Amino acid sequence: MNKPFDLLALGEVLLRLSPSGNERLMRGETFQKQVGGAELNVVSGVSLLGLRTGIISKIPDSDIGTFVKNRIRFCGVSDDYLVYDRDHNARLGIYYYENGAHPRKPRIVYDRMYTSVNKIDCSEFDSRLFDSARCFHTSGITLALSPQARKTAVEMMKRFKEQGALISFDVNFRSNLWSGEEARACIEKILPYVDVFFCSEDTARLTFHKEGDLKDIMKSFTLEYPISVVASTQRIVHSPRKHTFGSVLYSAKSNSFYVEEPYRNIEVVDRIGSGDAYISGVLYGLLSSPGDCRAALEYGNATGAVKNTVPGDLPSSDLKEIQSIIQAHKSTGPQLEMSR
Amino acid sequence: MNKPFDLLALGEVLLRLSPSGNERLMRGETFQKQVGGAELNVVSGVSLLGLRTGIISKIPDSDIGTFVKNRIRFCGVSDDYLVYDRDHNARLGIYYYENGAHPRKPRIVYDRMYTSVNKIDCSEFDSRLFDSARCFHTSGITLALSPQARKTAVEMMKRFKEQGALISFDVNFRSNLWSGEEARACIEKILPYVDVFFCSEDTARLTFHKEGDLKDIMKSFTLEYPISVVASTQRIVHSPRKHTFGSVLYSAKSNSFYVEEPYRNIEVVDRIGSGDAYISGVLYGLLSSPGDCRAALEYGNATGAVKNTVPGDLPSSDLKEIQSIIQAHKSTGPQLEMSR
């Protein structure tokens, strides 16, 4: 188990551009310039919690690519497995994000077609890559990006699996990238390789045509496939600025469900990436305390809940902060108002 | 009905200066530089929804006047009927606005005396103006600005009316501009020309000495004057950051009242101009679907409610956004959290 990385993830890295505060995309004169992407969000969260992580992706060999690379390092994620696209048509995906305020919902505009990551290929990496991590993570977004991205993702899952890595997969269904039917067909082919499976109740019902209550559904995945852990977040959106966030986690091995009180009345600053942050908490738990599903659940819920309170896709909480949030969440006595 | 504009409005355009966030007027080192004014807010809202509008006003022939003109065009409103004041004492009205947070209320400081709009005169416009719009709108603020502004406003109402335009009028009573008695005396003289009448319950009671319940009051205006539609907003200010907003609309023709569930728990970013935005929704409804008072009510409530969530006086929602807000407001099922 003496591998250089605890976690590697494959996915697209995007430039995120947002007006500040409550300004709108169609007005205003500045953008906040940030970096995000479902899998990057996951690894950067795990890295903040103290494990060694890296991102596998392909970005343009340009000043914008360099900015992305620097940001990735800023959050403690290794850039060893970034490959650079030197074609004259190299491009980085962009998304534009605007905050909401009830009754106005947040808005996202994507400009992520034709991007360099769609050309990523296993042949661009030394074969030692596949033996360099204890866990490999990717999501349905990567599968949906393009046939080439899908091919590479599937091959990576297999090759990491062969080298003994835990395979983590988040369905993260996006109807603007593919249809539910396409998603189901593709994902069912890769589920035999998956160890840790993240899937929301809605997606399970709509995409995988699952029926019954949530617990039945979660368990059913482990009956059909050799999945060890299934996790499903539960978010209530009271308004764009107030959410409740919790989750259910199921361990096939112990045939147990894990739940706790959700985090209520979260003061949402930026909801984007909070699902990914949840995954980072769960994976941190599973990788740092193998088998301790309760810890995984608590880390996941806390990391997901607190991400909502900071701007940008990327988490910003280290282990000390997450532990104090968990402690406050579980405490029933008087609480300190501030961290001095 | 083949006129070049759907709606023209007469009113003062002001420069608005606000500290950002929760900073105060008496401190800080920057101002947000915006443009507003009750009637401009109305036409810009209608323009965003897809109709052709213009503003009738008089502004200084200076760089600041040019800024105002550019902003007006930015929001899709025609500047064809802006006239320029080249006098050396030409000035643009200014108002300073500061956000509130409970228990601190929002604050406004006005610097709108001696401004160019107070010299506006019908003789400054080609007589074809009065035949160029399906609807003419102005408010009690314009009547209150100065005798000359009042004279021009009244003359315009008459001349537009002669050319077959619908006349829309918003009482918008401001006690710092005139007394209730002055307001009542003046407005009663123009009500015979008004088709669509906007008046809050408080103003109806305090200024027009109306009694009875709101519905009685609204109807009474149509009995005294040839008004076809009366609309009255209903706002509950829970705190500077949380409002509830709805309205009642009465059609004299069908002798019907129109109401719907108000928008509750609005996450208020900037309340200024939301009443004007409401008017823009109602007028859009009446002009795009003549006679459909229910549509007018729904457009009005949605446009008014959502304006509270964006900074500045001016609305920012196009028809697609307003329709999706109406749909979400009326829906009882699960809702998408974001517009992707």
Place this chain on the structure above:
Amino acid sequence: MNKPFDLLALGEVLLRLSPSGNERLMRGETFQKQVGGAELNVVSGVSLLGLRTGIISKIPDSDIGTFVKNRIRFCGVSDDYLVYDRDHNARLGIYYYENGAHPRKPRIVYDRMYTSVNKIDCSEFDSRLFDSARCFHTSGITLALSPQARKTAVEMMKRFKEQGALISFDVNFRSNLWSGEEARACIEKILPYVDVFFCSEDTARLTFHKEGDLKDIMKSFTLEYPISVVASTQRIVHSPRKHTFGSVLYSAKSNSFYVEEPYRNIEVVDRIGSGDAYISGVLYGLLSSPGDCRAALEYGNATGAVKNTVPGDLPSSDLKEIQSIIQAHKSTGPQLEMSR
């Protein structure tokens, strides 16, 4: 009573550096540059309400010291009793502050050791200082800073007392500066000089080992020491952005307790300094209407509550604003939504 100052306070003045909005200390590229400090906050609040105040402190003779001096004057506080440290190791204390959002708490990082104020000595001031104010205020923070700061504070309390000044003291216990035991031992020695005593219920119990209900506790201080007024704030932290704030005030002379409805659902922008602002309201009341403890309570609660709604340590409300907030707080009828 014809002294040049109504209130002088001794304490450390700090540079406060905060990321804007919800950005975090460990990220971001700018800081808001502000000035604060428990005693400065108190005098600047009293100055805004209309009395003549000054701060007694020692700051570096550098551009940063000049910035601090200018800010102090900006808020109407006299810099006559600032002394300048020209040593090459002169330094100004700094603290870093980050806003919270539930479930993430606000965070403070201090860098206030070795600062110039720790060298402050009575010998640096003309002896007329002690006869120049109707009231002298300091806090437990000053006592805790260093032996030299404590010695100076104690000496000042005695000398101001000798010259007939009212002595005001706020326990303001900070466990990162000293232990509860140290605090108790030290403060018990100075209580014989104190006229107005500010102490929270928690501190009374934990540090002074008081028992019983809050009223018993408050009264007990006046039985042990010649204290005339004891005040204790009561804050409920619903979340970093929503607090309830009120207080209890006890007058030994009339043996009466004063309370009123707390301010509920305060929309918190920046909680720092609101306790100090409370003290400024109470002292304003006691100094402007001697003996009117109800006025002191109402000024204190209003000034403390409203401080939560503005950024920075320092209050920003003048007398007119505080009076309108008190009036609105006590009113049961309809309220104006805005101060126009």
Place this chain on the structure above:
Amino acid sequence: MNKPFDLLALGEVLLRLSPSGNERLMRGETFQKQVGGAELNVVSGVSLLGLRTGIISKIPDSDIGTFVKNRIRFCGVSDDYLVYDRDHNARLGIYYYENGAHPRKPRIVYDRMYTSVNKIDCSEFDSRLFDSARCFHTSGITLALSPQARKTAVEMMKRFKEQGALISFDVNFRSNLWSGEEARACIEKILPYVDVFFCSEDTARLTFHKEGDLKDIMKSFTLEYPISVVASTQRIVHSPRKHTFGSVLYSAKSNSFYVEEPYRNIEVVDRIGSGDAYISGVLYGLLSSPGDCRAALEYGNATGAVKNTVPGDLPSSDLKEIQSIIQAHKSTGPQLEMSR
């Protein structure tokens, strides 16, 4: 000559993103959000000088497209001939720009492939378009974008020409879009339609293989093609912040060359778009005072020179400002230091 527009131009509109001041693309956390594009720059300059202009282009039907549309209107350019791309792969071109400071040159990173404008087709416009303007302008950039863009541009030149419009063309050679050989072959085919031809000396030599001195070269184009006016800018780049700017203009009809003293020691703030601004000045001169080539030269040089002093692609000078700059440039006496 009673056409609704004085000038229409076909070209790509791009979102421009720049760090502020001297910050670099690969660092920093904000972007200035601006709009530009060679042909838009030209028409917006002409519009500011007082003529009626519009832009012909295709942009995505998204919030970012709406932002672009609003900005276009802000600068007084008509959006009547913008068509909207509703395909799911619709995208707007982007370019990133970074200021230089000697010895560091300005940098541009383009992300303009696969954009909506590449699908633009004459069939998307009503045929009345081609009779609606006195002058049509486009550039070599539009020809180079894609075969479809080229086809449309060539067809538009022919159809506008048929309807009596003056045809203006700027070579604007960009080696990152096509080779010199491609450019020459393509442009030689359209030169028979061109009336006003903008070409730098370098491009004439390198791309069109012209030889001799600049005047010979300029004249030679009019001998080979029925071009009436040839204009060629002359810029000396002393450093990224100091340029000298002038031009030579040749009229075939009068067989005369027009020159004046160049603008020296220009304090460059943002060089981008200054060549386009030059064209706007020349076209304004030719359209407002047909045949007055000296006026065209003076307007061109002044408009081009002053553009260097404002941030962003787009010009910002109205006729009054340009005339005062021309007057100051030609004056030899003492000058006012400021425009008060």
Place this chain on the structure above:
Amino acid sequence: MNKPFDLLALGEVLLRLSPSGNERLMRGETFQKQVGGAELNVVSGVSLLGLRTGIISKIPDSDIGTFVKNRIRFCGVSDDYLVYDRDHNARLGIYYYENGAHPRKPRIVYDRMYTSVNKIDCSEFDSRLFDSARCFHTSGITLALSPQARKTAVEMMKRFKEQGALISFDVNFRSNLWSGEEARACIEKILPYVDVFFCSEDTARLTFHKEGDLKDIMKSFTLEYPISVVASTQRIVHSPRKHTFGSVLYSAKSNSFYVEEPYRNIEVVDRIGSGDAYISGVLYGLLSSPGDCRAALEYGNATGAVKNTVPGDLPSSDLKEIQSIIQAHKSTGPQLEMSR
């Protein structure tokens, strides 16, 4: 000579609004919010150099007035003689300022009519005012504002003179406020009261019809009136960003002219207020070292030159900085690159 103030000045205080950097008034979304005014600039410069000063003016009793008052205190100037206008038409003058860059000149737009200062009257001040300062300063701008302002200014000059104050007067001719003829007629009436007279060569020639060389002109004023010191700045505007600044000072008592090498190649950030800063240096010299005209010249030149390098109207240099600038200016040896 034991008066509470060294210098008091009468003049209008304005709010200054400027776009940042090279942005233009007619575009952009923010303003820098600053305070200025010729006489305020003078007293704030003298205050920074270490003397006790105050401003005599009338401002609105509003949040904007409070901002102005706070800023005045920030720069160490007393607000004891500010009077507050509580009329509902009270207004503060505003000016808008835009930086230039060659060949684009800086621009100013004024909005300073109908302002509160125009109502200022001697009766609003306690008569002890006139005995409270060693020197009284005002300028031709104050004389030009309105008949009432002029009456008050003239009366104040006489009454301060009666109480033994030195009278300082700066012509500061502004053709947008009055004609040269009006100015001459008015100023000639007050020159009998003036001790220190500031007048540029251009104004002396154009307004006072002086002839001969500058020295003849300066001397001639002292022959006609009992003026002791005449000072005249000499500025060469190479471009909006590069000036040369110096002056000539004449002492009637010693019949001597004082000059020194001008400051060359000043890197101009903001030229506004540099002439006022010059006056502050001269007055500081004359008040701190009476009779030492060389010191006055050197302080004046240094203070005026360095003001050009900071944003805003107000100076920012203390005595230590001015002295080090004078020393560096006079030094011929190697210089330190930085103040560490």
Place this chain on the structure above:
Amino acid sequence: MNKPFDLLALGEVLLRLSPSGNERLMRGETFQKQVGGAELNVVSGVSLLGLRTGIISKIPDSDIGTFVKNRIRFCGVSDDYLVYDRDHNARLGIYYYENGAHPRKPRIVYDRMYTSVNKIDCSEFDSRLFDSARCFHTSGITLALSPQARKTAVEMMKRFKEQGALISFDVNFRSNLWSGEEARACIEKILPYVDVFFCSEDTARLTFHKEGDLKDIMKSFTLEYPISVVASTQRIVHSPRKHTFGSVLYSAKSNSFYVEEPYRNIEVVDRIGSGDAYISGVLYGLLSSPGDCRAALEYGNATGAVKNTVPGDLPSSDLKEIQSIIQAHKSTGPQLEMSR
């Protein structure tokens, strides 16, 4: 030579706080928040050029320490040898920097006493540290910080030397940290270990009492000590915004001096760190092409010159940029105006 790092450096890392643009330390409401320090500047420059580097330092275990760590990673420097100070008095050094504009010089205020780095000790590092780099660099600043810092620096030089590392040392004399005499005595003791020696002509004369011309002086160091390369920068400060920068480099082995035309008329944005950037260029040259002193000189001059044009201490140029700057510097033909 197969060591994990090409270069490691020991030194203090500071938080740098600067007002933006030309604002002054004593005014304004924001600070730019940056990170710097002589040795960090060097390693980050080398890292950008493509070698593997790390910084050896001690910083507080706080959010501010975490910010510093993240920034270090952002610029590609390893944080493997950062140690964290968990004492309650841990502090990070700060310096405040203000830009200059002629005749106002840049200003620095230091607050770097009592900082964590002063406690750094070799025992805090695994002994493998000393075998992990091809080159070790430190400066006279580190020697001057405190006795403990000096002891650690000297010990590290010796232990790295023992393990075969090249030792690089920059005198970087700062008179506010120690006297010239102290510096000379201390540095003479470590020169026997130094291979690459950076010393300015001024320091050589004033501190080491060297005489003769620069070349004699540089050579003399290599005669007294086993130094292989001596480098000396030559900067002419025309004004705070215009410098000329070049250097002389001497190789003892070949007994040759290397010079080239200096970079003239550098448009200085921020001079801080340009000397450190020069060192990074020289070290890059020596480490990537051992023995090629001409390359080292050219890399050094280009890297130093271009650093002046970017804000902050840290370099921002990668190898491609430096090579294109060198090429442009050496070229005599026409140059591209921009990097597209």
